[in-house]
């Protein structure tokens with residue numbers, strides 16, 4: 762098993778969430794770390810973890826109090842349900858159009 766955290770490349774491979782201080786996971790394929798925490802943190806170089814993004818940053822952008830969109834897990838399951846519905850509707854639409 763190869764370690765994905767850049768074996769000996771000398772690059773900084775650790776990123777901390779600017780909101781909770783937790784470790785921010787890198788995106789697959791080396792596309793940087795985490796999420797943009799604005800407007801909760803004003804510095805564009807700051808990063809935040811997926812949980813803070815879902816529970817604090819996105820509500821803040823909508824002018825809502827933290828946690829008002831539910832936890833990260835709740836948002837994920839809602840997203841999955843929405844995707845299932847979308848796939849269902851899509852296949853129905855394709856059936857009807859034939």
Ligand SMILES: [Zn+2]
Pocket residue numbers: 778779780781782783809810811812813814
């Ligand atoms: Zn965080």
